[in-house]
Amino acid sequence: MEPPSTCNDDDIINDGVDKYFYMGKQKINISSLIGQKFGSTFQLTSDKNLKLVNVFDFCNTTTKDGLNSQEANEQKDNRFIKDDNRSQKLTRNDIEKIKKEISGEEIIKTLVENSSTFEEKNKFSQQKYLVKKKQKYLNLFTVFKPSIKLLMEMYFAKGPSKNNFLRVDTLSQMLTLCNVMAGGNYMVVDSNLGILSAGLMERTAGKGSIVQIFNETIPNGSYRQAVYALNYPESVVSESLLSLSLNDVYELSLEENGSTCETMPTGVQKDSRQMLTKREMRLQEVTRAKSLLRHRDMHGLLLLTKDYDPSSMIHILLQFLGLSRPFVIFSHSIDPLKECYIQLKGKCLFLRISETWLRKYQVLEGRTRPEMTMNSSSGFVLSGIKAEI
Structure with missing residues (x-):
């Protein structure tokens, strides 16, 4: 999300040089927020810094990676999908290992590729699955002006x-x-x-x-x-x-x-x-x-x-x-x-x-x-x- 060319001083983040804060158990360096406009969205990188991203392009990209064409999904439903916790080929240890090696969007793509039931889900269920995984593996933060x-x-x-x-x-x-x-x-x-x-x-x-x-x-x-x-x-x-x-x-x-x-x-x-x-x-x-x-x-x-x-x-x-x-x-x-x-x-x-x-x-x-x-x-x-x- 690119900041506009002109904005008020009240809409700019002016505090936080060389400071850290905790979001849950994560320690985050907020020095990269200086000079950014309130309402901007950032992604947490592996070195605990925040990287400015365009949230609309980011979400559209990660959504399209795992979805088939709309025509193929129109004929699908979830009635024959059995929820027995065996659809994911990766084990918990495998997921914890790749979390340390690749980014959040790559983790989601890997989970989709190793899911035996993802292709059988309809379009709505696939979107719901991706949104759930985004919330878990994509560390996106939007900074709002205090109100x-x-x-x-x-x-x-x-x-x-x-x-x-x-x-x-x-x-x-x-x-x-x-x-x-x-x-x-x-x-x-x-x-x-x-x-x-x-x-x-x-x-x-x-x-x-x-x-x-x-x-x-x-x-x-x-x-x-x-x-x-x-x-x-x-x-x-x-x-x-x-x-x-x-x-x-x-x-x-x-x-x-x-x-x-x-x-x-x-x-x-x-x-x-x-x-x-x-x-x-x-x-x-x-x-x-x-x-x-x-x-x-x-x-x-x-x-x-x-x-x-x-x-x-x-x-x-x-x-x-x-x-x-x-x-x-x-x-x-x-x-x-x-x-x-x-x-x-x-x-x-x-x-x-x-x-x-x-x-x-x-x-x-x-x-x-x-x-x-x-x-x-x-x-x-x-x-x-x-x-x-």
């Missing part, structure tokens, strides 16, 4: 509990229900790797203010892991993403409405940032977050429950939400949201508890079906609008 969708799919694939069973379609519903847009000011309670904060950062494009509220005395080391994975410039993250403890928020709730606090001008912060210690920078961040909340006119609130009961903090957080502004709470189980619903009933408008459910379909030429295995539910969402009643 919240890719992060959500990665975390969910590692284990749904890693992000509290929050699925990417549920996250999109939460951002939509909270009317997240660039230039807004939002509160987020997120104890799962900062996945909600990362979603807000991507939706606002770093243009706005996000106050990340944590329930501990100090934030844990992974509270912004997903945000940093998006590779935003440090200056963008420091200017738009702030953090504050729930204890500080509670102290603010005891103050009179409308009180304000002046902070250091943004330009001064940028000029002197290099000279500040980590503690001073943290104090400035807390001051800026408090000043933002004191106006009590935040544009939205997103809350993801994990180790705490949302009903115990929702009344405190709603004090800093502007009138007619939305809030959204996610929970893997419905019980915590029922308690919140009862407490907020009569105080907020358009309260609703909904269950998120998504069914994926495989759409191919001549055959469309739902996926055979899927998650029945991603959890439950409580949404509403703050009102003065």
